[in-house]
Amino acid sequence: MQRRDVLSPGFLYFVMLTLFLYAPIVVLVVFSFNDSRTLVFPLRGFTLRWYGELAGARELLAAVVNSVVLGLMSSVVATGLGTAAAIGIARHNFPGRRFFLAVSAMPMVIPYVVLGVALLILFSWWGVPLSLWTVGVAHVVINVPYAMLIVASRLAGFDKNLEEAAMDLGETYWGTLRRITLPICAPAMLSAFLSSFTTSFDEFAVSFFLIGTEATLPVYLYSQLRFPSRLPLVVALASIIMVVSILLVTLAEWLRNSTLHLSRQGSA
Amino acid sequence: MINATSKLLRLRFAAQTAARLLAAAIVLGGCAAPAAAPGEAVAMQPAAAATGPLLMLEWSGYELPEFWQPFADQHPNQNVDFSFFAEDAEAFAKLQTGFKADLVHPCSSWWQLYVDAGLVQPIDTARLSNFSGMRPEMSAMGVFGGKQYFIPWEWGYESILVRTDKVKNPPKSWADLWNPEYAGHLALWDSGESNHAMTALALGFKPEQTTAAQDELIKQKLLELKPSVVTYWVDFTEVPQLISSGDAWVVANVWQDAYATLVGDGVAVDYITPSEGRLGWLCGYGISSQSANVNLAYDYINAAIAPKSMAKMIDTYSYGAANNSALALADPKFIKLLQLDEPDILQRTVFFNSITPDRRKRFTNLWDEVKAAP
Amino acid sequence: MAPPALLLAVFFVLPMLIMASFSFRLGTFAPERYVFTTEHYWDFISRTSFHRLLLRSIGVAFITAGASIVLAYPLAHFLVFRAGRMQLTLLSLLIIPAWTSYLLRILAWKVILGSNGLLNSFLLQAGLIQEGSARLLYSPSAVVVTLVYVWIPFVALPIFAALQRIDGSVLEAAADLGCPAWQTFLRVIFPLSLPGVAAGFLFVFIPTLGEWVTPALVGGARGVMYGNLIQDQFVRALNWPMGSVMSLVMLALMLVQLALFSRVVRLSDLAAV
Numbered sequence: 001m002q003r004r005d006v007l008s009p010g011f012l013y014f015v016m017l018t019l020f021l022y023a024p025i026v027v028l029v030v031f032s033f034n035d036s037r038t039l040v041f042p043l044r045g046f047t048l049r050w051y052g053e054l055a056g057a058r059e060l061l062a063a064v065v066n067s068v069v070l071g072l073m074s075s076v077v078a079t080g081l082g083t084a085a086a087i088g089i090a091r092h093n094f095p096g097r098r099f100f101l102a103v104s105a106m107p108m109v110i111p112y113v114v115l116g117v118a119l120l121i122l123f124s125w126w127g128v129p130l131s132l133w134t135v136g137v138a139h140v141v142i143n144v145p146y147a148m149l150i151v152a153s154r155l156a157g158f159d160k161n162l163e164e165a166a167m168d169l170g171e172t173y174w175g176t177l178r179r180i181t182l183p184i185c186a187p188a189m190l191s192a193f194l195s196s197f198t199t200s201f202d203e204f205a206v207s208f209f210l211i212g213t214e215a216t217l218p219v220y221l222y223s224q225l226r227f228p229s230r231l232p233l234v235v236a237l238a239s240i241i242m243v244v245s246i247l248l249v250t251l252a253e254w255l256r257n258s259t260l261h262l263s264r265q266g267s268a
Numbered sequence: 269m270i271n272a273t274s275k276l277l278r279l280r281f282a283a284q285t286a287a288r289l290l291a292a293a294i295v296l297g298g299c300a301a302p303a304a305a306p307g308e309a310v311a312m313q314p315a316a317a318a319t320g321p322l323l324m325l326e327w328s329g330y331e332l333p334e335f336w337q338p339f340a341d342q343h344p345n346q347n348v349d350f351s352f353f354a355e356d357a358e359a360f361a362k363l364q365t366g367f368k369a370d371l372v373h374p375c376s377s378w379w380q381l382y383v384d385a386g387l388v389q390p391i392d393t394a395r396l397s398n399f400s401g402m403r404p405e406m407s408a409m410g411v412f413g414g415k416q417y418f419i420p421w422e423w424g425y426e427s428i429l430v431r432t433d434k435v436k437n438p439p440k441s442w443a444d445l446w447n448p449e450y451a452g453h454l455a456l457w458d459s460g461e462s463n464h465a466m467t468a469l470a471l472g473f474k475p476e477q478t479t480a481a482q483d484e485l486i487k488q489k490l491l492e493l494k495p496s497v498v499t500y501w502v503d504f505t506e507v508p509q510l511i512s513s514g515d516a517w518v519v520a521n522v523w524q525d526a527y528a529t530l531v532g533d534g535v536a537v538d539y540i541t542p543s544e545g546r547l548g549w550l551c552g553y554g555i556s557s558q559s560a561n562v563n564l565a566y567d568y569i570n571a572a573i574a575p576k577s578m579a580k581m582i583d584t585y586s587y588g589a590a591n592n593s594a595l596a597l598a599d600p601k602f603i604k605l606l607q608l609d610e611p612d613i614l615q616r617t618v619f620f621n622s623i624t625p626d627r628r629k630r631f632t633n634l635w636d637e638v639k640a641a642p
Numbered sequence: 643m644a645p646p647a648l649l650l651a652v653f654f655v656l657p658m659l660i661m662a663s664f665s666f667r668l669g670t671f672a673p674e675r676y677v678f679t680t681e682h683y684w685d686f687i688s689r690t691s692f693h694r695l696l697l698r699s700i701g702v703a704f705i706t707a708g709a710s711i712v713l714a715y716p717l718a719h720f721l722v723f724r725a726g727r728m729q730l731t732l733l734s735l736l737i738i739p740a741w742t743s744y745l746l747r748i749l750a751w752k753v754i755l756g757s758n759g760l761l762n763s764f765l766l767q768a769g770l771i772q773e774g775s776a777r778l779l780y781s782p783s784a785v786v787v788t789l790v791y792v793w794i795p796f797v798a799l800p801i802f803a804a805l806q807r808i809d810g811s812v813l814e815a816a817a818d819l820g821c822p823a824w825q826t827f828l829r830v831i832f833p834l835s836l837p838g839v840a841a842g843f844l845f846v847f848i849p850t851l852g853e854w855v856t857p858a859l860v861g862g863a864r865g866v867m868y869g870n871l872i873q874d875q876f877v878r879a880l881n882w883p884m885g886s887v888m889s890l891v892m893l894a895l896m897l898v899q900l901a902l903f904s905r906v907v908r909l910s911d912l913a914a915v
Binding site: 038127130211219 | 321323327328329331349350351352353354355358361362365366367368503504505507508509512513525526528529530532533535584585586
């Protein structure tokens with residue numbers, strides 16, 4: 001970023017909104033060190049007690065792992081399927097295209113609890129035992145429409161000529177898809193993945209009905225809210241997740257920069 | 269010509285996006301580091317099961333090993349798996365649609381429904397060595413058609429919590445909630461069943477036996493209260509927040525654990541005993557009629573109702589224990605503060621009994637009408 | 643094309659058909675489950691409170707979607723055109739807060755906005771308000787504010803994706819022709835980003851219509867929404883038939899809205915149909 005941008009209105013706006021988005025996070029982190037079981041000002045003094053107690057909460061930690069795995073896997077699948085659907089809708093003529101578009105937007109409006117109940121009945125008919133897999137299927141269903149819309153809205157403006165030109169120049173259908181269409185979709189696919197992961201990582205309404213013996217984090221947290229005394233632990237855990245997420249993104253950025261740097265040196 | 273240039277430009281752009289995809293892959297790769305297959309994530313349970321895991325359909329938080337330590341001692345190689353629920357209706361729906369749990373832990377107002385649906389089997393209390401210390405009036409609530417179907421485990425009060433430094437005249441009864449002094453600082457629980465019972469008591473009705481006409485009066489009474497209500501609280505952690513932040517001064521149908529939390533934090537609060545009596549809830553274990561681990565299920569229940577296990581539960585969550593012998597082992601400060609053993613209060617407490625699906629529907633509709641009122 | 647269609651058919655259309663069939667059943671479980679009736683539809687028609695809340699939900703969804711777009715658009719614009727190499731990092735920064743449990747973030751907002759909260763204490767200290775005069779929580783507007791907070795990153799994503807595909811040469815051409823920046827924006831950038839804006843609008847509008855957690859936590863006694871009633875029917879009353887009827891009504895409404903929407907913004911833009 002250039003120097004002049006630091007003071008540009010756009011950047012200031014970005015900073016303001018980021019502060020707005022992080023305000024509650026900061027509050028949570030502060031309270032995770034506060035020696036009180038309720039989140040109320042004024043603060044009462046520093047403690048590491050909640051983090052200490054957290055170390056013993058094995059079910060909670062297992063739930064974190066489950067949620068990360070579930071989020072990653074269901075988002076990859078949802079992004080893949082959503083992209084396929086978007087390409088199909090944007091680039092191909094097939095009967096019932098409009099109908100497909102309308103149906104595929106519907107999971108967005110169904111209250112998740114309804115989807116949860118309906119899928120519960122379905123799985124029980126088929127005798128499929130409840131597990132993280134059944135929750136994963138539901139998360140894919142929830143996220144495909146979003147992924148599709150994100151990717152489709154990106155493809156919408158791209159000229160089909162680009163792909164047609166590639167085909168004219170002797171590229172195969174799959175080659176065009178791989179070399180032209182997918183690169184076009186890539187930024188939108190990343191958006192779709194992030195949005196899917198975010199949804200899956202925090203979804204509990206459907207999960208409650210479809211979960212087996214391995215809890216996801218939101219399922220566990222939500223039912224923990226039955227116990228006022230457990231709140232500080234939950235807050236401490238949220239703080240850790242937050243800090244780890246920020247570290248991961250920073251690390252990724254650092255890696256990316258150093259690879260770019262290396263490649264530049266290599267080509268010089 | 270112009271067209272060709274723009275195509276070239278676009279191809280260049282495609283190359284740029286490919287570079288971005290790489291970057292994205294790095295970002296994602298970074299995030300993916302802690303990944304493991306879902307199957308591997310379970311590896312926290314002890315290995316080598318004897319007869320397949322004992323499957324509990326349980327409230328989260330009750331899985332703590334100290335709540336069933338004798339079972340672990342008795343069956344050191346036995347896996348115990350927990351499936352959590354947050355609402356009674358979820359647990360019932362799951363079991364009803366064929367979820368294969370061995371033990372289930374619903375609350376008293378749902379028990380009859382489980383029995384009628386044939387989801388649970390009678391329990392032979394003679395096989396539970398720790399049953400002798402149980403409070404008889406609570407155990408009796410688990411009896412249907414002369415057979416014991418549910419073994420009570422934990423119970424609690426539902427009463428009024430007051431911020432004493434903000435309110436001049438604390439309420440003395442459920443009916444006092446309608447006192448205009450609390451307007452704008454009153455919070456009710458978002459529960460049709462509890463509000464129905466609370467208002468019935470305030471009007472002098474028996475909550476279990478209200479007629480349709482009385483229910484209409486209850487609805488009117490609740491509508492009358494609506495302008496005074498700041499919010500309908502949903503989860504139990506909300507109550508300490510509401511009270512200590514000063515958003516609410518009087519909160520109805522609060523469990524005693526919120527009171528304990530607030531006292532522990534030094535907030536000026538009082539937990540009222542309304543003249544009509546407190547409300548009381550009770551939950552407990554039933555053995556699924558589909559269970560293939562009946563013997564283990566018995567051993568688990570016996571371990572859970574052991575005085576030591578129940579004393580842990582009192583100390584951890586501030587709930588009451590259905591086994592009287594637990595009182596001697598729990599922290600006496602808690603027992604006193606929470607009034608878990610005051611016969612005067614306990615005997616006048618109105619416990620929620622089983623209700624029929626029709627009545628549950630009626631209460632929900634009644635409460636929805638109140639919530640939806642302008 | 644086939645896999646996503648198959649997935650939706652099996653795990654969405656089929657469950658929805660099950661739900662539709664439930665709307666004609668007398669009760670949730672046997673034996674009432676096997677008695678067919680239209681009773682719940684008639685009941686729905688007679689319940690004016692349901693209709694009122696449905697209207698309220700539509701209003702809240704509209705306002706929330708509009709406000710989210712207005713706030714998120716400059717953000718996406720900045721990221722695409724001004725952030726340069728930092729783009730992805732900054733984008734990730736926007737998303738990360740959403741990885742904290744939603745319930746906890748709401749709880750934190752209540753700490754900030756509550757009667758003795760950060761904001762009120764600050765305003766009080768600054769002499770801008772009187773003791774106990776400001777109530778920022780527990781109202782329908784608190785629901786809107788909270789939802790906007792939640793949705794901003796989700797709305798920024800599709801707008802971001804749409805803005806990114808705008809060809810740099812178009813902007814250069816506009817600049818070469820002496821087009822002032824604001825005109826370039828109004829005539830070139832904004833129209834080209836409309837599909838993303840439309841996607842963002844739907845992202846917010848549709849789920850907000852069925853929203854129930856936020857109204858339950860910050861809406862207060864008067865902020866209850868239609869989704870709360872559906873939730874009650876499913877998880878409190880265990881009355882799946884009534885809940886199904888209510889959900890189907892909402893679904894139908896959503897389809898009507900999509901149809902209207904497609905006239906105004908041309909849904910075809912969105913997916914190039």
